Amino acid sequence: MRKLNYLIIPFAIAIIYACSTKSASTKPKTGLWRAVLASKGGELPFGLDISLNADSSTYTVFALNGEERLQMDSSFVKDDSLHIPMGIFEAEIIAKITSDSTLSGYWKKRRKGTEYTRLDLQAFYGDKTRFKVASTAPSSEDVSGKWATTFLSDDLKDTTKAVGIFTQKGKDVTGTFLTTTGDYRFLQGNIDGDSLKLSCFDGSHLFLFKSKFTKDKMTGEFFSGATGHENWTAVKDEKAELEDVNRLTFLKPGFDKLSFSFPDLTGKKISLEDPKFKNKVVIVQILGSWCPNCMDETTFLSPWYKKNKDKGFEIIGLAYEKSADLKESSPKIAKMKKRFDIDYDVVLAGTNDKAEASKTLPMLNRIVGFPTTIIIDKKGKVREIHTGFSGPGTGKYYDKWVEDFERLTEKLVKE
Known part of the structure; x- marks a missing residue:
């Protein structure tokens, strides 16, 4: 028995040491990380900034793209993995x-x-680079400026016109692509010889150019x-412009007002005929909790409403x-309202299929994109309809x- 004890004691010590070592490693370092998703087009990098909260059990995490610091939901360690939820997009990083x-x-x-999209991810502490650059020589080209761009679907049936706007400093490039239905948010990347790579991760959308x-x-x-995959071409053109986004969606002949009745999160029907909207300037925001461009617009509209509602304004989100x-859908909308501290009404108007969405507002020719913003005067007449949103990434x-x-x-x- 004595010999057996001699064998058991070192083994037990080894187990305790292994467990304590594992425990010590189950807290991620705080600071900057370089995260990389294994996309169809290759490495799709973005930044993470991880900090430990005062409760010592949860983390605040930001996704970094250029000047953007996009906060994820409260993050935590479970077993040996860091969980970074993005509830508003029904998404999560588990690493x-x-x-x-x-x-x-x-x-x-x-x-x-129960169907999920899933991509592998790795992250490396203290690495601030975006794309790994092979060439050490200074770039002889500068992509700064405006580019008239055309995206072409793989089946060659659909084309999208866009305007690329870029700023280059050394080998680092930031910018975005403008389209009539919104922008591609904050893109960040690098020049490497005669190649340009740009990426963005916002929790929901993953872009690699x-x-x-x-x-x-x-x-x-x-x-x-x-x-997703498309081909694209671009020509440098400082005069490149998109068609007028105030003319894409409009009232059909014979209409000058908007009319609808949709349920709020409690099921109560809300209409522009309700007393709270009478003699007010009303902004109707067509949006979706899944839509990052809509979130950019909401980031502006939510505090604007708090500041101006007593002046005679109302906003209603469809x-x-x-x-x-x-x-x-109401829990998703509720999460959106909480995250962006929305005080105005948001109702469920339908599904995010554009053709089906258009049927819910038959006085409009069509809904082209999310968001779409409709501004109504005190008499209830539509004065402007603006398709898409150019977010902070567009300068x-x-x-x-x-x-x-x-x-x-x-x-x-x-x-």
Whole structure:
């Protein structure tokens, strides 16, 4: 028995040591991490900033893309993995803490029912680079400026016109693509010889742009999510512009007002005929809790409403979700309202299929994109319909939208 004890005691000590070592490694380092998703087009990098909260059990995590710091939901360690939820998008990162400087796991996002999109993920502590650059020589090209861009679907049936706007500093590039239905948010990347790579991760959308370029032309590929793919070409053109986004959606002949009745989160029907909207300037925000461009607009509208509602303004959000079932969609809308501290009404208007969404507002020619913003005067007449939203990642285009919005609303409230 004595010899057996000699064998058991070292073995027990080894187990205790192994467990304590594992325990010590189940807390991620705080600070900056370089995360990489294994997308269809190759590595899709983005930044993470992880900090431990005062309760010592939860973490605050930001996704980093250029100047954007996008906060994820409260994160936590379970067993040996860091969980970074993005409830508003029904998405989550789960990454095993494989060492004090590496994470290994995956990002997943619910599609419908129990179906999920999933991509493998790795993250490396203290690495601030975006894309790994092979060439050490300074770039002889500068992609800064505006680019007239055309995206072409793989089946060659659909084309989308866009305007690329980029700023280059050394080998680092930031910018976005503007379209009539919104922008591609904050893109960040690098020049490597005659190649340009840009990426963005916002919890819901995953974008990877790769191209070869010359002085005034680019030819590339665009990868989105797990399977999305398009080809694109761009020509440098400082005069490149999109068609007027205030003319894409409009009232059909014979109509000058908007009319609807949709349920709020409690099931109560809300209509523009309700007393709270009478003699007010009303902003109707067509949105979805799944839509990052809509979130950019909400980030502006929510505090704007708090500041201006007593001046004679109201906002109502018409949410078009994956499901028209209030029981299924109301929790998602509620999460959105909580996250963006929304004080105005948000109702469930239908599903996010554009053709089906258009049927819910038959006085409009069509709903082209999310978001769409409709501004109504005190008499109930529609004065402007703006498709899409140019978010903060678009710089001067965002500033102009804010300026035009505030100028029009101030004019209408004085009428």
